[in-house]
Structures are given as C-alpha cells and as structure tokens.
Amino acid sequence: MSLHGPIIVVAENPAAGLAQALSTAGAFPIVETKWADAPTAFVAIKPSAVVIAEPGAPKSESSARMLGLQIATAAGPIVPTIALTRGELGAAVPVALPADAAQPVERIVARLESAMRVRALHATVLRRIGSFTSQVGKPPSLPIGDALDDATVLIAGRGPLYPALSVAMGERVSMLGALSVDTAAKHLASRDIDGIVVGDGFSPRMVEAFLTFLAQEARFRDIPVAVIGEAPADLVAELPNVDQVDGDAARIVSRMVPLVRMHAFEARLKRMLKSLDADGTLDPRTGLFMRNAFFRELTKAIAEANAQSQALSVARFSFASAHNDRAGLERARLVTRLIGTIDFATTEDDGAILVVFTQTDLQSAHVVARRIAADLKNAVGAPADAAANVTLATLKAADTLDSLMIRVMGSKVVAAE
Secondary structure, three states, X not given: OOOEEEEEEEOOOOOHHHHHHHHHOOOEEEEEEOHHHHHHHHXXXXXXXXXXXXXXXXXOHHHHXXXXXXXXXXXXXXXXXXXXXXXXXXXXXXXXXXXXXXXXXXXXXXXXXXXXXXXXXXXXXHHHHHHHHHHHOOOOOOOOOOHHHHOEEEEEOOOOOXXXXXXXXXXXXXXXXXXXXXHHHHHHHHOOOOEXXXXXXXXXXXXXXXXXXXXXXXXXXXXXXXXXXOXXXXXXXXXXXXXXXXXXHHHHHHHHHHHHHHHHHHHHHHHHHHHHHOOOOEOOOOOOEOHHHHHHHHHHHHHHHHHHXXXXXXXXXXXXXXXXXXXXXXXXXXXXXXXXXXOEEEEOOOOOEEEEEEOOOHHHHHHHHHHHHHHHHOOOOOOOOOOXXXXXXXXXXXXXXXXXXXXXXXXXXXXXX
C-alpha cells in the first residue's frame, strides 16, 4: 500500500536516504524535524506516521517524552511510529516499533507499510462504530486496556537460550513453547499467536522451512518474528516484521514487545469488525455470541428443528479450577475455531461455555464435544487441572428453550430478554 502522509521524520542529522525511500513508496508530504521541534511539528501537521531515523537516546529527552505522549494519546486512528535501533542502542521512544538500522532501507519502509495497514483498519473500525451508533443508538466500544494483555508469543526452539528466553518473555506476555517447527506450525493453526521467536537449536534448513511456511500464508506475513542467527535473505525480505537477532534474551523481548502489541491490537480490531458485521451480536473480545443474542438464536434454532424434525444438541463446558479471565478468553477464542459454521456458542459469567450443535444428534455431539474438551484442556494460559466438565442434552419433541436448558444448566434461562 502507498504511505499516505503526512509523515514526520525525526533526526538531528539529515536522513536523506530514508526520506527518499519513503517518497518513492508514495509518502507525501514528508516533514523532517529535529528533536527539539518534533512535538510542535506533531501538533501542527497531525501526521499519519512518525519515523525516528536515529537509534539510541534522543538529544532532547523532554522532547522525546512529549512526542511519545502525543503519539500514545492522539485522537482518531493510531499513529504508527518506527524507530531505528542498532546493537545495544534501542528505540528512542518506548511506544515505537523498532527496526534495525543495519537492514536495507526498503525493509524499514515495508515495516511502516505493515503498521499503516493497521492504522487503516483502525480508521475503518472507528468509522463503522460511528455508523453503528447513529443507526442503533448504543455505541459498541473497543476493548480497553493494553492489547499486550491479549497477546501470546510462540517460542520455537530447543537450544541453550530457550530457558532464559522463556522466562524473560513470560514476564511480559503469555508464552507458548514448541520444541519443533512442526509443533510450532500446529500451534499457529489452532491458536491466536501474536509473535514468534524461532531458531535456537534448529538447523538452518528447519528455520528456512518454517519461514517459507509463514511467507506462503497471507495471514502470517505480518506477524512479528525474531530469528536467532542467520535466515535466508529472500524469505526475510518477504516478511516485513522479521528480525535477525543475537542471543541476548532481554534485548529480544524488549524489541519484540511493541511489535507483538501492534499485532494483538490488529487482532482486536478484526474481532470488533466481525462484531459490527454481525450487528453487535458477537462479543468483540471472544468472537462468540453475546449472551442475549445466543439465546435468541437458540430459540429460533429450536423452532426450526421442531418444525423440520431435525436434531439439535447443546453442550456446556464448565471448569473446576478457579475462573481466570485470560484463560477464559483463550478457551472462548479457541471454540470459535473448533465449532462448525452452522454451530454457535457463548460464554457464561463463571467461564463456562455453551455450544449449540445444529443438525447434530446426541451420539455425534458426544464425539465433537470430546474433541473440543480435549483441546480446551490444553488451552494457552489454562492451569493443569482445567479439564472441561461436559454436560450434553439433545432436543426432544416437546422441548422449549427452558426445558432444554434445565437439562444442560440445571436452571431456566433468566437473561435471554
């Protein structure tokens, strides 16, 4: 995509090469400024993006703090910020997405383009929320809080760095481990992953095979990836958020976290867009039906099943361990991947999940429910004793919504108004 300006380039010395690359990519206008004038320039031109063209501590710390605050609190869609790094010299602004100054300038531009796609998605969601509010009256809101709280990072490795990296990453974000690239690929297919570290203990051929897999799947091309050691240059060029890193665990984590946060925020926006497409009936945090919408849909499904003599089954997955919001989110999002296109589900306040299997008899529902329960037991963030307790019921000829739910939940529906 072209880089719609204006774009601010912050540097004490002229950054002609970077500015020219941005211009070639379609950025206009490009405003170059020094640190002392950067906050004033931000207010004056309201940029679409900011590029900090020099790594390390800024010449004016007060200006850097002010600029970081302006970026973080800007009204409207996010303002993507790329900050160059080099070795031990980190990003000048903590909210910035780091980019290694040693890599070709085209790669830095590609990273900015990737972030600008998230800005465009954010603008679309904000516009859709405004339209939804004008039509329905009650505005839906994006989930609040740091998107990093929703994120999961996959660490694929089995070398000496793996333990230290796992601890360092686990202190910042939910972490999932894989000892082989095959296992890592399976996790990507079944989980919401927002960042990957790969390569420690793997052969160059295994690393190449994994990066090839990522490059061939459009949904993975923007995911942040840190490759420990060397990686094929042609594959790295196809993946805008891939970095080749050294073995410093703390530095790997600090450089990855902003990119992981951006990817998790993008996933949050996509869930909200699906909720808006469904007229607000889907929970933007989980992707499952809102509770009242679920029971409205179930009422219709019962009437249709009775009228057409079709099977219908309902399963309740409950958990003996104490309810944990993060584990509950992981389970709910996993259910969205596991259920069929004609099935639907919702969550309860205690973390239990209700799933309706349409056109499914009790025997078939048993098979599907066991498979789902097995996957939920291993959900990211779930404690070891989080096996699902499954209650199943199938629709009988004389059933109503209440009589069916009494067999599943032990009580009538009291919130489906």
